[in-house]
Amino acid sequence: MIAGTDFHAIAERIEAVAQDITPAEQKVARELTTSGMLAGFETVAALAGRAGVSGPTVVRFIARLGFLSYTDFQKVLLREMEARSTSPLSLYHRAEARPGTLLRESAAAFSACVTETFRRLSVADFELAVAALSDPRNRILITGGRFTKLHAEMLYLHLFQMRSNVSTLLPGLQSRADQLLEVGPRSVLVAYDFRRYEAETVDVVRRAKERGATVIVITDPWNSPAARYAHAVLSAEVESLSPFDSMVPACALTEALIAELTVRAGRKGRERIQDLEILREGYEWHEEVKPRGRRKKAG
Template sequence: MARTEARVSRSLHELLTAHRLTPAQRRIASYLADHAADAAALTSAELAEYAQVSQPSVTRFVALLGFDGYAGFRRYLRDAAALPQPEAGGTKFQDAIDADLRNLTALRAQLADDTRLRTIAAGLMESRPLVVAGYRVSAAQAASFAYLATKIHPDVRLLTDSGSVFGDSLRHADRCGARTLVVVALPRYPRESAAALEQARSLGLRTLLITDRPVSALTPYADDVLSAAVASEFVFDSHAAVVSLTVALVEAMADAAGALARQRLEGFEDYAAEQDLFLPE
């Protein structure tokens, strides 16, 4: 039981340190830190009673952490308790992988209810063209998401220029029928990301922010936010959970597209075979 308590407490600590909590939320966090393993069995009303806060405070607390509902948060606690105990005295590289595993566990719990992810994905499929942007370290993840989305979406436009060049391209996409801008923004957040979101809003486009936390300096600029934590054990962050989130989003887009996605995927496979694009496995 002590090992389980320590494991869940550490996982919660990683999740909580990414957020600025109100006094009521600190009371909840304090109770969870002391009773982490038992909390998975509590209802939201019971947790509110034990932490001596209101039930709406628990609801807001769970939403702040990125969960769509209390049931998803309970699943996160149960999954954290089931994680294998890392070996004592591991290397710093093992510790970093452990951090990625905790982030993936938190993401898994969030996606237990995939309704919101699927709703967002369906909206992305309706935006033609679909515009994707990312700057600095986020540019690579934006490019990866755009590359995969192109396989199932008829018109994906990746924009990595900023300033007036970005504005020109965004306005052109808007005139062509774009409805949504997707911005990938991971720490440290470039100012260009905020500017891109603001420009999209000024044109009436809907904005989706893919980032590392549900509340940050960038989230007020976005209509929708999808988040997965990054691990900061190394000199540079690991984005393993963010990669999983973006791949899950593309999968949900494919589900929304239905037969259109299958046709596009089959068409690409035919083209790849004709052009001999890939080495044999």
């Protein structure tokens, strides 16, 4: 790989060159992204056949991504795929390696991950997400997985205070697929999906896209398969000192969305929050209760 190449994932590299490649190379890019990069493990000839292009076109496209050879590309892709499927058990050595030192190291580690998240963040995708979520004509649905539903619920609780027509899309009395019944072109789906990606979340995103919804996927640097259906992809770092992926950068990214959406909500958002504050005061008992007079003792 060319030294100094600064993209974290192959999907990011493809996105970075998308505006500069030829129509034939776009076909190769499409085959890679729509297959979740699995097509990249095939031979040059096989990938070229899938894309309907020549072998040299595939090789040129791979070179545009910053790789010296197709073999080099496949080695990096393999490492990336392994990282995407990493489990807490396989990372358990992190906590065992430095007992007693993690508290001191945590501040620097989390700060670095948050900084890297915002450095790599696509400003265009962030703006698209904010525009879609702040449009009062849109219906907002927010979903997440086993752990990331915490982010989904946090975003929902804040958006609910600013605007109407917002709800979570989480398992309950109805499946998440059933809850897509009224989704259409005026719907916006925000989906959180991080590595060890959930097939159900990917399927919900795909179905929402097919029904005309605007889809925003918040994921890790390796990109959930759901990202291939997204109009905007916001990536957050996950590196941590424990065996478990850090939720801190994704939380910071969610808070950045909330901050911008608060500003966009303007006067109407403020008035809605004021109404909520009135409701939250509860009701006060105003009836005056007069003390009973003491009975006089019988003389």
